[in-house]
Amino acid sequence: MERNKYDLELNVAVRVVHLVCSLCQKVQKQLLSTNPHQVKSKDDDSPVTVADWSVQAVVSWILSETFGRQSISIVAEEDVHALSKPESANLLSMVVNTVNECLREAPRFGLKSPVEVLGTSQVLNAIDRCKSVGGPVGKHWVLDPIDGTLGFVRGNQYAVALALIDKGEVVIGVLGCPNYAMKKNWLVNHGQQYRVMPELSMASPTWMEKGCVLYTKRGSCEAWKQPLVFGDTNLVWPNSAKLIRVSSVEDPALATFCEPVEEANSNHSFTAGLANTVGLSKQPLRVHSMVKYAAIAQGDAEIFMKFARAGYKEKIWDHAAGVLLVQEAGGVVTDAGGHPLNFSRGIYLEGLDRGIVACSGVKLHEKLVGAVYASWDSSNL
Ligand SMILES: Nc1ncnc2c1ncn2[C@@H]1O[C@H](COP(=O)(O)OS(=O)(=O)O)[C@@H](OP(=O)(O)O)[C@H]1O
Numbered sequence: 014m015e016r017n018k019y020d021l022e023l024n025v026a027v028r029v030v031h032l033v034c035s036l037c038q039k040v041q042k043q044l045l046s047t048n049p050h051q052v053k054s055k056d057d058d059s060p061v062t063v064a065d066w067s068v069q070a071v072v073s074w075i076l077s078e079t080f081g082r083q084s085i086s087i088v089a090e091e092d093v094h095a096l097s098k099p100e101s102a103n104l105l106s107m108v109v110n111t112v113n114e115c116l117r118e119a120p121r122f123g124l125k126s127p128v129e130v131l132g133t134s135q136v137l138n139a140i141d142r143c144k145s146v147g148g149p150v151g152k153h154w155v156l157d158p159i160d161g162t163l164g165f166v167r168g169n170q171y172a173v174a175l176a177l178i179d180k181g182e183v184v185i186g187v188l189g190c191p192n193y194a195m196k197k198n199w200l201v202n203h204g205q206q207y208r209v210m211p212e213l214s215m216a217s218p219t220w221m222e223k224g225c226v227l228y229t230k231r232g233s234c235e236a237w238k239q240p241l242v243f244g245d246t247n248l249v250w251p252n253s254a255k256l257i258r259v260s261s262v263e264d265p266a267l268a269t270f271c272e273p274v275e276e277a278n279s280n281h282s283f284t285a286g287l288a289n290t291v292g293l294s295k296q297p298l299r300v301h302s303m304v305k306y307a308a309i310a311q312g313d314a315e316i317f318m319k320f321a322r323a324g325y326k327e328k329i330w331d332h333a334a335g336v337l338l339v340q341e342a343g344g345v346v347t348d349a350g351g352h353p354l355n356f357s358r359g360i361y362l363e364g365l366d367r368g369i370v371a372c373s374g375v376k377l378h379e380k381l382v383g384a385v386y387a388s389w390d391s392s393n394l
């Protein structure tokens with residue numbers, strides 16, 4: 014690949030993810046301290062919040078202004094259906110305010126603010142513009158505005174995930190992880206601490222001072238991590254970017270394996286069986302969102318496995334950014350049959366064989382895929 018190809022796209026994507034991470038932190042703090050009405054249920058009963066819609070509106074507006082509203086293609090998780098209902102009027106006005114507050118801060122992140130405050134219809138249009146269905150031709154931005162919404166409303170881990178697909182391949186991956194500090198024990202402990210001592214945690218000046226943005230470009234064999242910026246600080250490139258790399262642990266007994274928190278999203282007993290077969294001896298690290306991919310990319314964990322129930326189709330926005338980050342940081346990600354994930358077939362990972370196995374190295378990966386072959390027929394999946 015040409016050396017500077019996608020540099021502009023990557024630069025804008027990293028900046029906008031920083032910008033919306035600051036939005037998310039503010040909304041999560043408010044949500045936990047005061048306002049449960051900011052959470053709404055979607056038709057499938059999963060939660061969606063002011064932050065999901067606001068992040069989508071901000072990212073859509075910035076990308077459209079930068080790359081051209083007419084030509085841009087964005088595939089994103091949220092639609093305007095629930096937000097446009099008459100009973101959602103308050104929520105909609107909160108979203109419009111949140112979007113404008115956030116966009117006012119854009120220059121601090123090296124991005125353009127709108128000349129005038131955005132009105133309700135402009136915000137709804139920005140959210141609604143993200144209805145592209147992707148595919149094998151052309152460029153498509155792929156956004157999960159809040160991945161791990163359950164984690165977000167619980168005061169725990171979540172991620173903002175932005176990727177660019179070109180001709181069916183993921184070429185840029187950016188993951189904002191506002192609650193992922195520099196140490197992996199935050200992954201396990203911080204949600205509990207937050208719930209046990211909410212006032213203390215929020216009063217602490219260091220409470221907000223955590224979180225990072227990871228990013229990479231296809232073929233670079235490099236992945237980077239920047240800390241979030243706080244207060245009135247400007248984002249000045251390269252913002253203390255550090256190279257990240259997967260762990261070199263190959264011994265299953267020393268490996269940490271991550272999986273979804275909710276049994277409904279991945280079969281915990283099947284993965285426990287695989288863990289036993291290959292000799293993983295640590296308890297699984299159950300973490301919400303694509304932070305699981307982030308943990309592998311930066312060497313805090315070695316394995317991520319997800320086996321959804323039969324019939325569930327994985328969506329591209331839940332994986333694109335994280336998969337590229339793990340791969341460019343030196344890891345391996347495939348479906349459970351050992352085949353690469355296919356991001357060229359629309360909004361779903363069509364043809365996915367059983368589940369997803371992401372590892373820091375080939376040896377662990379081979380063992381796990383082999384264990385799936387050996388145990389699948391006797392499982393009830
Ligand atoms: N039934 C079912 N099976 C498998 N996967 C599902 C299912 N329902 C939802 N999802 C998708 O899983 C995303 C959340 O994944 P997590 O790993 O964060 O799950 S968990 O909260 O830790 O259990 C979640 O992403 P967000 O909606 O962005 O949070 C969904 O896209």
Ligand SMILES: [Mg+2]
Binds near residue numbers: 157159160161331
């Ligand atoms: Mg998601």
